[in-house]
Amino acid sequence: xxxxxxxxxxxxxxxxxxxxxxxxxxxxxxxxxxxxxxxxxxxxxxxxxxxxxxxxxxxxxxxxxxxxxxxxxxxxxxxxxxxxxxxxxxxxxxxxxxxxxxxxxxxxxxxxxxxxxxxxxxxxxxxxxxxxxxxxxxxxxxxxxxxxxxxxxxxxxxxxxxxxxxxxxxxxxxxxxxxxxxxxxxxxxxxxxxxxxxxxxxxxxxxxxxxxxxxxxxxxxxxxxxxxxxxxxxxxxxxxxxxxxxxxxxxxxxxxxxxxxxxxxxxxxxxxxxxxxxxxxxxxxxxxxxxxxxxxxxxxxxxxxxxxxxxxxxxxxxxxxxxxxxxxxxxxxxxxxxxxxxxxxxxxxxxxxxxxxxxxxxxxxxxxxxxxxxxxxxxxxxxxxxxxxxxxxxxxxxxxxxxxxxxxxxxxxxxxxxxxxxxxxxxxxxxxxxxxxxxxxxxxxxxxxxxxxxxxxxxxxxxxxxxxxxxxxxxxxxxxxxxxxxxxxxxxxxxxxxxxxxxxxxxxxxxxxxxxxxxxxxxxxxxxxxxxxxxxxxxxxxxxxx
Numbered sequence: 001x002x003x004x005x006x007x008x009x010x011x012x013x014x015x016x017x018x019x020x021x022x023x024x025x026x027x028x029x030x031x032x033x034x035x036x037x038x039x040x041x042x043x044x045x046x047x048x049x050x051x052x053x054x055x056x057x058x059x060x061x062x063x064x065x066x067x068x069x070x071x072x073x074x075x076x077x078x079x080x081x082x083x084x085x086x087x088x089x090x091x092x093x094x095x096x097x098x099x100x101x102x103x104x105x106x107x108x109x110x111x112x113x114x115x116x117x118x119x120x121x122x123x124x125x126x127x128x129x130x131x132x133x134x135x136x137x138x139x140x141x142x143x144x145x146x147x148x149x150x151x152x153x154x155x156x157x158x159x160x161x162x163x164x165x166x167x168x169x170x171x172x173x174x175x176x177x178x179x180x181x182x183x184x185x186x187x188x189x190x191x192x193x194x195x196x197x198x199x200x201x202x203x204x205x206x207x208x209x210x211x212x213x214x215x216x217x218x219x220x221x222x223x224x225x226x227x228x229x230x231x232x233x234x235x236x237x238x239x240x241x242x243x244x245x246x247x248x249x250x251x252x253x254x255x256x257x258x259x260x261x262x263x264x265x266x267x268x269x270x271x272x273x274x275x276x277x278x279x280x281x282x283x284x285x286x287x288x289x290x291x292x293x294x295x296x297x298x299x300x301x302x303x304x305x306x307x308x309x310x311x312x313x314x315x316x317x318x319x320x321x322x323x324x325x326x327x328x329x330x331x332x333x334x335x336x337x338x339x340x341x342x343x344x345x346x347x348x349x350x351x352x353x354x355x356x357x358x359x360x361x362x363x364x365x366x367x368x369x370x371x372x373x374x375x376x377x378x379x380x381x382x383x384x385x386x387x388x389x390x391x392x393x394x395x396x397x398x399x400x401x402x403x404x405x406x407x408x409x410x411x412x413x414x415x416x417x418x419x420x421x422x423x424x425x426x427x428x429x430x431x432x433x434x435x436x437x438x439x440x441x442x443x444x445x446x447x448x449x450x451x452x453x454x455x456x457x458x459x460x461x462x463x464x465x466x467x468x469x470x471x472x473x474x475x476x477x478x479x480x481x482x483x484x485x486x487x488x489x490x491x492x493x494x495x496x497x498x499x500x501x502x503x504x505x506x507x508x509x510x511x512x513x514x515x516x517x518x519x520x521x522x523x524x525x526x527x528x529x530x531x532x533x534x535x536x537x538x539x540x541x542x543x544x545x546x
Contacts, residue, residue, distance in 0.1 A: 003032070003040035004505045009052030010034050011538060012509070015044060016060030017517055021067050021487050021502040025480050031065060033509040036537040041503050060546065063532060064518040066483060067503055068231025068510030069453050070490030073381065073402050073443035076225075076235050076259070077242050080217025082447050083224065086116025086146065089410075089450045093125040097146070098138035105139035113159070113202055114139055117147035117447055120306065122413040123466060132156050132188025145198045149411055149448045151307025153195040154188045163201035165190070172197065174324075192309060214245035215254075221451075222256025226542045228453060229512030229531035232258040234443070234494055236348060236381070237298040239264055250292045257536060258291050258510070260494035262298040262348055266328045266336050284344030285377070286495035290508055290537075295494045296377065297340050300327040300350035301360060305384060306414045310353035313387070316418045322353070334363040341367050346377045348402060348493070354385040361393040368397045377493055379441075386429055391436055400439035400493060403428055403485075405463075406449040406456035409527075412465035425472035430460060434481060441493045442485035457482050457518075458527040479519055511535040513546060 001020070010032035018028045020041050030047035032040040040047055051057065086104045091097050097119065104114050121129045135144045135156035143159035160166070167184040171177055175193025177186050190198060225233065238246070238261045249255040263278065278297065287294045302325055303309025308316060315321040327350070328336075337347060347364070351357040357380055364378050379400040386394075393399065405428065415424055426432070433440045442460060444451045458464075460482050463471045477485070491501030500508045513533035518526060532546035 001026070001028070001041045001505055003042075003046075003050065004034075004037070007034050007039045007050070010039060010047075010050040010055050012056045012058070012535070012540075013047055013051060014058045014060060014065050014511065014513065014533075014535075015047070016063050016065040016513065017519070018065040018503060019067075019483055020504060021483055022504050025484075031503050031511070033511075033535070033538045036509055038503055038505055038507050038509050040505055056540075058513070058533060058546065060513045060532070062517045062520070063546070064514040064516070065503075066512050066514070066518070067487040067501055068512050068534070068536065069229045069486050070441075070488075070494075070501060071225070071230050071233045071443045071446070071451065071453065072441040072490030072493050073236055073404065073445045074225075074230075074233040074451065075237070075445070075447050076221045076233055077214055077217045077238075077245075078447045079451065080219070080221035081115075082117050083220050084217070086114060088116055088119040088146065091119060092123065094130050094134055097124075097130050098134060101135060101138040101144055101146070105142045105144075108142065110141040111158075112142060114142045114144040115147075115202065116145075118149065118450070119146060120149045120411045120414060122411060129154050129189055132160065132186070135188065143201075145202065147195065149306070150304040151192050151195075151309055153190050153198055155190065155198055156188065159198060159201070160186055160188065163197045165197060192303060192307065209241075211241065211245050211248065214242060215249055218245060218249060219254060219256055225257060225451060226534050226536065227531065227544075228451065229514070229534050230257065230451070230453060231510040231512070231534065231536050232260070232490070232494075232496070232500060234260045234262060234295055234490070236262040237264040238262060246292055255291055258500070260288075260293050260295040260496065262295050265297040265299050265340070278345070279339055279343035285346045290496075290499060293494065293496065296346035296348040296379065298348055298350075299336070301325050301330060301333075301356040302327065302351060302353050304352050305418070306411050308418055310384065311351075311356040311359075312353040312385075313355045313358070314423070317420060318418075325356070330359050333359060334366055337363050337367045338371075341373065341376065341378075342371060346379070348379045348381050350381045352382045352384050354387050354390070357383055357385070357390045358387055361390045361397075361399060364399055365393045365397045374398075377495065379439075379493055383433075384427055385423070386432065391432070391438070394438050395436050398439075400441065401433055402441050402443060402493060403430065404445040404449060404456065405430070405442055405460035406444055406452075408459040408463050408471050409455050409466055410449045412471055413467045413469060415471075416469065426475060427471050429475045430477045430485075431475040434477060439489060439492060440485055441489040442482070443490065453486060454527050454529045457486060458523060460485065461526075462523045483518075509535055509538040515545065
């Protein structure tokens with residue numbers, strides 16, 4: 001690659017197995033950085049010519065050097081909040097949960113809420129959620145609530161009392177309170193909308209979070225992400241206070257990494273103010289700078305597969321099927337799309353079930369036929385099962401997908417309880433999407449899965465669950481494709497592929513140096529990789545073991 005003109009010496013040179021992720025997927029020997037930009041990538045001899053008296057040279061040896069990882073669906077505010085509380089991704093049994101809750105409670109004054117998340121019943125040896133009484137045992141003097149990866153929470157007795165949930169409490173709309181069949185008392189398990197009763201109780205206790213608290217969550221999570229080579233995220237479904245916190249951090253020079261915001265819209269929260277003002281703002285998708293920008297609006301139709309609330313065209317194993325959209329009135333879907341599409345916004349919409357995906361693709365196609373916008377980057381979020389109709393519409397109308405391969409590892413085991421094995425062969429059909437020419441970006445969806453990007457990278461190829469089952473190898477992708485899904489393709493969704501996502505002269509110098517050679521280790525070993533060096537805007541912001 002030709003070096004940028006006018007650059008006589010580099011500030012930083014990194015030598016190693018440099019995966020540029022350019023259009024040709026070139027692998028070169030070194031990359032050079034001046035100020036915040038990539039100035040050259042090529043042979044060791046070519047880059048050595050840019051070495052000056054003040055150049056910092058890093059020899060990564062056989063380690064992979066790649067663009068900074070782009071986590072294109074990451075709830076960073078919620079992540080920072082979880083990191084402050086109880087994070088249960090690594091718990092393997094109920095006793096682990098109890099010990100983590102007890103440890104957090106010991107740090108807090110009595111009657112203070114203990115809040116956590118990052119669990120699913122399939123990860124525990126007991127293959128069930130903890131009960132209210134097990135949480136009572138762990139923290140008898142504190143209200144405790146632990147949010148499942150999606151669609152459920154478990155609370156102890158104090159938390160239920162503070163939320164006013166008892167034997168006589170009716171189930172909320174689109175939610176359920178699990179009860180002991182003998183006594184009618186809540187078991188502590190609250191499903192879908194019922195979990196929001198707990199969230200409301202926490203807010204009443206703590207009042208609304210201040211901007212400073214939201215900013216602290218962002219900084220906490222962002223600093224942790226840099227340790228994993230994540231230099232950019234898309235935060236989907238941001239509320240006005242969250243957007244304000246991000247902008248204040250940007251103005252203060254304290255934003256830890258680059259952020260693209262997806263404003264919450266229909267199907268996310270009750271945001272009437274956002275609904276009224278979104279099209280009237282005058283700005284739209286793509287507005288911003290290299291540190292903070294606006295992406296698509298975030299919408300949602302259905303729930304999830306593990307919670308059995310995905311909107312499907314076919315029944316689950318037990319004969320049940322979710323037939324009611326969980327999040328919005330789909331009869332108004334096309335009108336919603338038309339409003340923001342016409343105002344210059346792109347749309348990212350949560351669709352786990354194939355019926356939800358069909359509805360979204362039909363509505364997007366209809367709007368696009370009336371008002372074709374080549375610049376639009378509409379995308380289906382999750383896109384678990386694609387019908388032929390949906391695939392054809394996605395190809396014809398340039399509709400991308402935003403997928404979470406890590407879900408296969410984290411919660412894939414529980415899918416077998418609900419879905420026929422044959423259908424799971426085509427779950428998250430990455431190979432099919434790519435073969436059809438559909439743009440695919442991969443991400444973690446933290447807090448619904450661990451933010452460790454290498455878990456998702458591995459799962460996109462071996463498609464293994466935590467317990468070793470395989471969700472259809474015919475939908476596996478190659479390592480080169482995987483790198484694109486976690487870098488340049490994420491930048492595409494955020495309208496940023498012109499300035500980041502690959503190591504090409506003129507682009508931002510966001511770089512991750514891995515602990516090993518991602519092309520040389522076994523597929524299973526990819527999940528064990530870490531990051532030795534993270535560079536953000538030309539500055540080394542994390543270094544370990546190099």
